[in-house]
Amino acid sequence: MTTEGQSQRKRIRAGLxxxxxxxxxxxxxxxxxxxxxxxxxxLSKGWTRALWTLFYFAPDGSKWGNFYMTMSxxxxxxxxxxxxxxxVSRHYRPExxxxxxxxxxxxxxxxxxxxxxxxxxxxxxxxxxxxVVVVDRDRERVxxxxxxxxxxxxxxxxxxxxxxxxxxxxxxxxxxxxxxxxAGAIAARRVRTINPKVTLxxxxxxDDVGQVLGRAYDAKIVxxxxxxxxxxxxxxxxxGVRRCVLIGFNSLAxxxxxxxxxxxIEVTIIDDKTAKRxxxxxxxxxxxxxxxxxxxxxxxxxxxxxxxxxxxxxxxxTGEDLGHALVVCERVRDINGQAKVIxxxxxxxxxxxxxxxxxxxxVVSSSRFALRSLVREGAFEAVGVERTAxx
Numbered sequence: 001m002t003t004e005g006q007s008q009r010k011r012i013r014a015g016l017x018x019x020x021x022x023x024x025x026x027x028x029x030x031x032x033x034x035x036x037x038x039x040x041x042x043l044s045k046g047w048t049r050a051l052w053t054l055f056y057f058a059p060d061g062s063k064w065g066n067f068y069m070t071m072s073x074x075x076x077x078x079x080x081x082x083x084x085x086x087x088v089s090r091h092y093r094p095e096x097x098x099x100x101x102x103x104x105x106x107x108x109x110x111x112x113x114x115x116x117x118x119x120x121x122x123x124x125x126x127x128x129x130x131x132v133v134v135v136d137r138d139r140e141r142v143x144x145x146x147x148x149x150x151x152x153x154x155x156x157x158x159x160x161x162x163x164x165x166x167x168x169x170x171x172x173x174x175x176x177x178x179x180x181x182x183a184g185a186i187a188a189r190r191v192r193t194i195n196p197k198v199t200l201x202x203x204x205x206x207d208d209v210g211q212v213l214g215r216a217y218d219a220k221i222v223x224x225x226x227x228x229x230x231x232x233x234x235x236x237x238x239x240g241v242r243r244c245v246l247i248g249f250n251s252l253a254x255x256x257x258x259x260x261x262x263x264x265i266e267v268t269i270i271d272d273k274t275a276k277r278x279x280x281x282x283x284x285x286x287x288x289x290x291x292x293x294x295x296x297x298x299x300x301x302x303x304x305x306x307x308x309x310x311x312x313x314x315x316x317x318t319g320e321d322l323g324h325a326l327v328v329c330e331r332v333r334d335i336n337g338q339a340k341v342i343x344x345x346x347x348x349x350x351x352x353x354x355x356x357x358x359x360x361x362x363v364v365s366s367s368r369f370a371l372r373s374l375v376r377e378g379a380f381e382a383v384g385v386e387r388t389a390x391x
Contacts, residue, residue, distance in 0.1 A: 031071075031072070032054060032072075035054060035068055035072075036050055036051065036054050038064065039053050039054060039060070043060075043062065043064065043065075045060075053065070056069070094146055094147060094148075094149045095146050095152065095154055097149040098145065098146060098149055098150055098151060098152035098153075098154075099152070099153060099154075099165065101133075101149070101150070101151040101152075102133045102151040102152060102153050102165060102166050102167060103165060103167060104167070105131055105133050105151055105166070105167045105171070106131075106167060106170040106171075107131070107170065107171075107172050107383075108130070108131035108132060108133055108151075108167070108170070108171050108172065108173075108383075109121065109130055109131070109132040109133070109171065109172065109173045109175065109383055110132075110133050110134075110135065110163075110166050110167075110168055110171045110173070110174045110175070111132060111133070111134045111135070111175050111177055112135050112136075112157035112163075112174065112175065112176045112177060112178055112187050112191075113135070113136055113157050113176065113177040113178025113179070113183075113203075114134050114136040114141050114142050114177075115177045115178060115179060115203075115367075116224075116320075116346045116365075116366075116367035117175075117177040117203055117222075117224060117367040117370055117371070118134065118136075118175070118177035118178075119346075119367070120367045120368060120370070120371040121175050121177065121371065122134060124371060124375075124380070124385070125383075128383075128384070128385055130383045130384070130385070131151070132151065133151040133152065133153065133166045133167065133171075134150070134151070134152050134153070135152075135153045135155060135156075135157045135162050135163070135165075135166050136152075136153075136154070136155075136157065137154060137155055137156045137157075139154060142154070153165045153166045157176070157183065157187050158183055158186040158187045158190065159190075160190050160193075160194070163187075163190055163191060163194055164194065168191055168194045168195050168198070169194050169195050171195060171198050172198065172199065172382040172383050173198065173199045173200075173201070173379070173380065173382045173383050174191050174195070174198050174199070174200050174201070175201045175203075176188060176191070176200070176202045177203050178203070179203075181204055181205065181209050184202050184203060184204050184213065185209070185213060187202075188200060188202050188213055188216075188217045188219055189217065191217075192217050192218075198382075199220075199379065199381075200217060200218065200219040200220070201219065201220045201221075201222060201374060201379050202214070202217070202219045202220070202221055202222070203221075203222055203223070203224065203370075204221050204222075204223060205223055205224075205225055205226075205251050207223070207226070210223065220374065220377060220379050222370045222373060222374055223370075224366035224367055224369065224370040225250075225251045225252045225255055225366060226255060227366060227369035227370055227373055228252055228255075228344065228364055228366035228369055229252060229255035229256045229258075229259055230259070231364055231369060232256050232316055232342055232364070233256065233259040233260060233263075235314070235340065235342065236260055236263075236265060236314050237263065239313060239314060239340055240313070241260075241265055241312075241313040241314040241340075242264075242265060242266065242313060243265070243266045243267075243268075243308060243311055243312045243313055243314075244256075244260055244265055244266070244267045244268075244312055244313070244314040244315070244316065245267075245268050245269075245270065245304075245307050245308055245309050245312045245314070245315045245316070246267060246268070246269045246270070246316050246318055247269075247270045247272065247298045247315065247316065247317045247318065247319075247328060248269075248270070248271075248272060248298075248317060248318035248319040249269050249270075249271035249272075249293060249318075250318055250319065252344065252366070253269050253316075253318045254289070256316060256318070257269060257289060257292060266308075268292055268293075268294055268307045268308055269289075269292050269294065270293075270294050270295075270296060270298045270303065270304075270307050271293050271294070271295050272295075272296065272297055272298050294306060294307045298328045298331070299324075299327045299328055299331055300331075301331060301334070301335065304331055304332060304335055305335060309332055309335050309336055309339070310335045310336050312336065312339050313338075313339055313340065314339060314340050314341075314342070315332050315336070315339050315340070315341045315342070316341075316342045316343075316344075317329065317341070317342070317343045317344060317361075318344055319344065320344055320345060320346060322345060322347070322350045322353075325343050325344075325345065325350075325354065326353070326354070326359070329341060329343060329354065329359045329361055330358060330359065333360065340362065341359070341360065341361040341362065342361065342362045342363075343359075343361045343362070343363050343364070344363075344364055344365070344366060345363045345364075345365060346365055346367060350363070351363040351365075375387065375388055376388065
């Protein structure tokens with residue numbers, strides 16, 4: 001965090017502390033002002049003498065003076081306790097600072113949904129020094145942002161109030177990274193209502209819906225699974241693969257199947273019931289797919305052999321569960337030490353583990369591919385990031 005950023009957060013904390021203690025501060029000021037008038041006018045001390053008495057520099061032996069001295073101790077002590085208590089409670093509510101920072105943002109990037117893609121966008125913005133605000137309703141998912149008091153709105157990315165709180169009207173780029181076609185469509189419409197000119201990126205797994213959204217809201221459409229599938233297709237063709245096994249029946253598996261089958265590559269999908277089910281339209285990719293699906297637990301040697309893993313030149317784990325991937329990848333290597341194994345993963349630490357023995361897998365990150373694609377296409381030019389082949 002920069003020195004300027006730290007100073008800004010300190011000013012915000014101080015402002016919040018004053019605002020949260022405004023009742024106590026008003027009470028103290030009213031108490032001293034009232035006594036200033038009493039000493040000066042009622043007790044006829046004059047304004048200068050009253051001021052000295054008010055701040056204990058001049059004694060006053062009257063009954064009111066003694067009462068004032070005693071009560072002032074209580075009033076000041078009460079205010080100190082209030083400020084300390086508020087400070088302690090605010091330590092556990094750093095999201096207030098995050099919300100204030102979000103409301104102050106301008107010429108920034110708004111990320112709707114702190115998904116894997118959303119995290120990649122935030123990382124890029126931080127590397128480039130670009131202000132970024134995140135909107136997500138899942139407190140646990142954005143806990144690191146809250147604890148770091150980063151610009152954040154805890155709310156639904158489809159809610160107009162949350163979008164306004166994220167200063168979408170002053171943003172230069174909005175990235176709708178949230179999963180789900182419906183969520184993306186609603187968020188895109190509301191973003192355009194607030195800011196008709198902002199550069200808009202929408203994540204959409206459905207190709208047909210993506211084309212409609214792109215035209216309707218002048219948005220750049222990105223599909224993380226389509227980009228990952230393209231990479232896997234290129235790897236299969238380069239390797240000269242004749243037989244491929246996909247572990248996990250989800251949108252990525254469907255796209256890879258649709259890409260490889262026309263190339264004469266035999267494809268089998270193990271449906272282990274744990275992967276997120278495929279959604280959206282896939283241009284006929286589901287036609288004839290039923291015969292390629294094998295059910296069972298891929299951590300079982302029998303299931304892997306039945307699917308043809310021992311004969312495959314390429315095995316792809318399409319899910320993103322690291323624990324599941326480690327177990328299945330080890331089983332695959334026990335059966336087939338020569339095949340190319342590709343594993344889908346997000347975290348760099350996971351990649352480091354999976355690329356080493358005994359797994360010896362290639363790791364692909366669909367969210368990383370998506371970010372690179374957006375940069376290449378100039379989606380971030382609005383915030384000063386030039387088109388480039390890498391990020």
